[in-house]
Amino acid sequence: MTDNSSKTPTIDSIVEQTHTVYSLPLFFDRLNEKINHPRSSLADIGRVISEDQGLTVRLLKLANSPLFGYHTTIDSITKALTLIGTQQLRDLALAVSVMGSFSSIPSELLQMKSFWKHNIACGILSRSIATYRREVNQERYFVAGMLHDVGILVMCSAIPESMKEIFQQRAAGNQLYYASEQAHLGFDHGAVGSALLDKWKIPLNISEPIAFHHSPAEAVRYPLEAATIHLADIMCHTLGYSLTANWLIPPLNNTVWERLDIPVNQLDTIIKQSEKQIEETCAILSEAL
Amino acid sequence: MKPEGRAYSELELSLLERNSYLEEANRQYVSLLDTLATSGEFQNNLGEAGADKEVFEATLSEIRKVVPLKAVGCLESMDDGSFNLVVCYPPDSCAVLSSVVERTIMDGTFSWALNRSQTMITPSGNGGAVMLHAIATRKRIRGMLIGIMPENIEYLDASLQDVLTIILYTAAYALESMAYQSLLRTNLSLLEERVSERTKELQSAMEMAEAANQAKSEFLATMSHEIRTPMNGVIGMTGMLLDTELTKEQREYVEIVRKSGENLLGLINAILDFSKVEAGKLDIELLDFDLITTLEDTTELLEHQAADAGLQLKCLIAPDVPHYLKGDPGRLRQVIINLVGNAIKFTHEGEVTVSTSLVSTDGGFAVIRFEIKDSGIGIPDDRRAIIFNPFIQADGTTSRKYGGTGLGLAICKHLAELMGGEIGCFSEPGQGSTFWFTVRLELLTSPKLTPEVSDKTAAGEQNFASLSGFRILLAEDNIINQKVAQSILGKIGCRADVVANGLEAVRALELIDYAIVLMDCQMPDMDGFVATGVIRDPASKVRNHSVPIIAMTANAMKGDREKCLEAGMDDYLAKPVKKDELAKALLKWLTAGDSAKVPQQEEKGAPPDASLLFDKADLLSRMDDDQDFVRMILDESMEELPKQLAELRELCRGTDVKAIRSLSHAMKGLAANISTTALYDIAGKVESAAKDGVLESIRELLPELERTFELTIEAIK
Secondary structure, eight states, X not given: OOOOTTSOXXXXXXXXXXXXXXXXXXXXXXXXXXXXXXXXXXXXXXXXXXXSHHHHHHHHHHHTSTTTOOSSOOOSHHHHHHHHOHHHHHHHHHHHHHHHHOOOOOTTTOOHHXXXXXXXXXXXXXXXXXXXXXXXXXXXXXXXXXXXXXHHHHHHHHOHHHHHHHHHHXXXXXXXXXXXXXXXXXXXXXXXXXXXXXXXXXXXXXXXXXXXXXXXXXXXXXXXXXXXXXXXXXXXXXXXXXXXTTOOOOOOOHHHHHHHTOOHHHHHHHHHHHHHHHHHHHHHHHTTO | OOOTTSOOOHHHHHHHHHHHHHHHHHHHXXXXXXXXXXXXXXXXXXXXXXXHXXXXXXXXXXXXXXXXXXXXXXXXXXXXXXXXXXXXXXXXXXXXXXXXXXXXXXXXXXXXXXXXXXXXXXXXXXXXXXXXEEEEOSSOEEEEEEEEOOTTOOOOOHHHHHHHHHXXXXXXXXXXXXXXXXXXXXXXXXXXXXXXXXXXHHHHHHHHHHHHHHHHHHHHHHHHHHHHHHHHHXXXXXXXXXXXXXXXHHHHHHHHHHHHHHHHHHHHHHHHHHHHHHTXXXXXXXXXXXXXXXXXXXXXXXXXXXXXXXXXXXXXXXTTOOSEEEEOHHHXXXXXXXXXXXXXXXXXXXXXXXXXXXXXXETTEEEEEEEEEEOSOOOOHHHHTTTTSTTOOSXXXXXXXXXXXXOHHHHHHHHHHHTTOOEEEEEETTTEEEEEEEEEEEEOSSOOSOOOHHHHHHSOHHHHGGGTTOEEEEEOSOHHHHHHHHHHXXXXXXXEEEESSHHHHHHHHHHOOOSEEEEESOOSSSOHHHXXXXXXXTTSXXXXXXXXXXXXXXXXXXXXXXXXXXXXXXXXXXXXXXXXHHHHHHHHHHHHSOGGGSOSOOOOOOOOHHHHHOOHHHHHHHTTTOHHHHHHHHHHHHHHHHHHHHHHHHHHHSOOHHHHHHHXXXXXXXXXXXXXXXXXXXXXXXXXXHHHTOHHHHHHHHHHHHHHHHHHHHHHO
């Protein structure tokens, strides 16, 4: 990987540089096609997933984790598809696959374990907030939360020197991380992450909330999703699931908080529910790294 | 297009396959979007649904449009956490669906599906896969959709699943809004119930308060009666005591007793009147009366009182105030007497003026305003608003200084309102007060009042003397009527004891031998008819069962007289009672009655007509029988009178009322001088007509004056 950060990087240049390196597993398109096909059967969909043995094992582990808490064992992908839902399982598969796609970031630049822990925690908190609000397809929130900082990975890979500078500067000063990015580059990791997902043709309901998770008021089509990720991200920081130590906690957007309409005392319940799931999910998904 | 002569390559086949997939998918999307876009009927059905069941039915038919299902049904979530199958399609599938529900509940898929707002299809070994979808809003689970998939179909594509979710979400919100509506209705009816309950409580509280007030009024009325009966005894016996031989000192003491008794009785009567106001029993009589006369009589009555207090009482009547009205002169007098009484009470020097004016006339009614203005102590601003409330006086401390019950103005207010008017006052402390009130009375086009002319002459003043000394009992419940009757009786030299009802009358007659009873017919507790019955009943304790009883009644109707006579009364007087009629009746019954009750006085009998025209005997006796002097006076008068008559005739053609008045006054004086009563009377009438400024009445009187003049001249000659 060559560092092109000597030239002024743009979002496009960064994505262009990385999307060939980090590609979505081919099977994902086929899975999507099956799910949307009027003549598909559960068995067809199941077959596509089962082609990836590692993915299948991790999905079944997730299906049996406290994330779902089904009362008996889910021992087949077909059963998982039935109980969790096809679109929902597809979204889980997406999260798992993407996670496996980024691997070669030097650990002195970024600790992958804590990076993913922060993102998984954000995914689970987002999903818990969606569950509390009885949203349809809560797995979508999980994926969006889990991939919200993917832009950082992309930037670490494409412009490692710039990122190093930004990280150092952040550690020394008291500027918010994404503000440092803005100051340095004129854009932040949210924009980069969503640009990559768009390139991968991931639905807008996942990519838009990621783009605006630090500025949720700007989300146009999926403001509620953006608001949810925004809140979950801040909760992660306060709960100690930060990327690195001494990470400054981003401010909560008040308009967004009011739009979500969650009683403060419910936050405690949401956090308690999520904490159990975070540890277990991290354990299952870390195997992919 | 199939390439000529060769088989499809693998790539071509896969592209064809992909093309057909995209076409199919596109068709599916278009059709589903169309279903959603044309869901107007569904929305309408939901909106019109009157019950949950109708919402479920509409939902079911909408679902069936989108998904082919072997059987489908809706379960409603009940308050106790259970689920009821409310609708199924086809109708005979209920049993099957119920058993499927049982099964999914047992294996946990039902509760799993409840918590996931998405379509869940569980494959089954036989009888088709089962589809479950919760019907829930963000807040609450409202029900569950359950369906049995057709054979071999265990999957619905993503877009179809999303459409199902949309339909059921809509249904859930329709159910929720219905639940809120019914909650609202329940609350509303609860509220209505509360309001009506509270209204009932208030009603009963009000009834209790009214009953208590009624009881108070009745108590007051009873107490007043109870107190009054012995008071009547005290006053009556004091009167008898005064007729006996007493030393000067004793007479003084007894007079004080009598005066105090009468004052006390007055207070009790005010309380009784007020309790009638409270009980709504105060009524207004409708009589034809002459307002001007009533006013003059009333002020005359009050003049003494004012004079005693060192004040001047003025009575101003605007010229356009009508004479003849239909109303209750007694009650009118009561208000005026009360207000003037107050004015006199609170004025230490200066004058009290009673002004009467006409406010308006319309539709045969006249609104008349009375103003009683004094130069007294006045009323402070803050008290002025409440002085018309019962038991209130302008100054709590004044009741000690000035006395009174504090009921007078409350009664006046009620009376003024009963007479269709209002009452009010304006005042400045230290500058005096003006109390005003209005009444609305029917105008009489022509006076139906009996002319007093002929009667007046029937009982000459001198004859009243023959009535003095008789003890008269007056039974009359209206205070003012009592006062008026007493005043008239006083003028003709009689003294009357007053009782307020039949029962008191009977009691009084048990104590004292009255010479005659004046009996009002309508009285509370015991009316005049019943009382007469008791008096005439030989078994009663009344001392004289044959005492003459003269009825006084407001119902001036035919048959009343008969009714009175039938009841055992001796004569009948129509109210309002006039002095001369009363005198005539008294004369008739007192002088013609049992000699035992007639005081030892010479009976004169009615004077002949001739003596009215010219009473020579009277003239001679006044002139000490100086025949020459009499002749001289007569000659002079015979010369003067025709001149005056001619001048009067002349004046009547003009409008100088003042001149007429002074001329008629002169003529009246001349007539009196020579004992020509008839001429005196007619000249007096002309004078009073002139005083009123009514030129027409003067002209009407002229022929009578001429005729009387002729007759008088003849009589003298």
